[in-house]
Amino acid sequence: xxxxxxxxxxxxxxxxxxxxxxxxxxxxxxxxxxxxxxxxxxxxxxxxxxxxxxxxxxxxxxxxxxxxxxxxxxxxxxxxxxxxxxxxxxxxxxxxxxxxxxxxxxxxxxxxxxxxxxxxxxxxxxxxxxxxxxxxxxxxxxxxxxxxxxxxxxxxxxxxxx
Numbered sequence: 692x693x694x695x696x697x698x699x700x701x702x703x704x705x706x707x708x709x710x711x712x713x714x715x716x717x718x719x720x721x722x723x724x725x726x727x728x729x730x731x732x733x734x735x736x737x738x739x740x741x742x743x744x745x746x747x748x749x750x751x752x753x754x755x756x757x758x759x760x761x762x763x764x765x766x767x768x769x770x771x772x773x774x775x776x777x778x779x780x781x782x783x784x785x786x787x788x789x790x791x792x793x794x795x796x797x798x799x800x801x802x803x804x805x806x807x808x809x810x811x812x813x814x815x816x817x818x819x820x821x822x823x824x825x826x827x828x829x830x831x832x833x834x835x836x837x838x839x840x841x842x843x844x845x846x847x848x849x850x851x852x853x
Contacts, residue, residue, distance in 0.1 A: 692706055692777070692831075692833050692836050692837065692841065692849075693770070693836060693837075693840065693841040693842065693845050695845050695848045695849060703849070703852050704852065706833055706837075706849050706852075707849055707850065707852040709833055709834065710723075710833070710834065710837055710846065710849050710850055711850060712816075713805075713816050713818075713834050714850065715813065716813045716814055716815055716816045717750065717805060717807050717812070717813050717815060717816065718749065718750070718807045718809075718812030718813045719812075719813075720850050722749050722750070722807065722812065723850075724843065724846065724847065724850075725747075725749055726747060726749060726750060726752075726805075726838070727837070727838060727843055727846055728843055729745075729747045730745065730838060730839060731842075731843060733745070735760070736760070736763050736839075737752070737839070738758045738762075738763055738839060739757075739758060739759065739760050739763060740757075741757060743755060743756060743757060748808065749807060749808055749812075750805065750806055750807040750808050750812075750815070751805075751806055751808075752803055752804065752805050752806075752838070753803070753804045753806075754801050754802065754803045754804070755801055755802070756797075756800075756801050758797075758798065758801075762794055762797060762798065765787075765790055765791070765794050766794065766831075766840070767840070768787075769787075769791060769794075770831065770836070770840060773830075773831075777830040777831065778827075778828050778829065778830060779791060779795070779821075779829045779830065779831065780792075780826075780827065780828065780829050795821060795824065795829055798820040798821065799819065799820065799821050799824055801819070801820060802817050802818070802819060803817065803818050803819070803820070803835065803838075804816075804817050805817070805818075805838075816834075818832050818834045818835060819832055819835070820832055820835045821835075837849070
């Protein structure tokens with residue numbers, strides 16, 4: 692998803708709708724982009740927080756399990772190596788397959804909750820890290836990927852797509 696220029700028009704529209712809905716539930720596109728910029732500016736990666744949360748003046752993201760840095764590094768690697776359908780499970784014989792399965796088993800039960808600071812700004816939204824989880828296909832959830840891994844410019848392109 693983060694390679695916006697190589698997406699089909701149908702995929703661009705799908706991601707636009709998905710992210711726009713999430714942004715509107717968070718308080719609008721500007722609040723959503725500020726959240727993403729705050730995530731990019733934080734160090735270490737916010738997913739590795741011991742407290743399973745990312746706090747920000749306009750809201751927060753919470754999840755129920757500590758995620759270690761090796762999992763973040765593996766997600767980054769898998770994102771770059773995934774096949775054209777976005778499938779993370781591409782090679783069952785490869786040496787990374789077991790690590791990938793363990794990553795999926797670790798992160799798939801976690802629900803991420805994004806809430807604005809003020810209830811008047813929106814209800815917020817929830818999402819999982821992965822979509823289409825089965826033995827053959829597992830893809831990253833576009834919201835998870837946009838919030839934690841895509842560049843701010845790419846997310847802006849998706850949100851402004853017409």
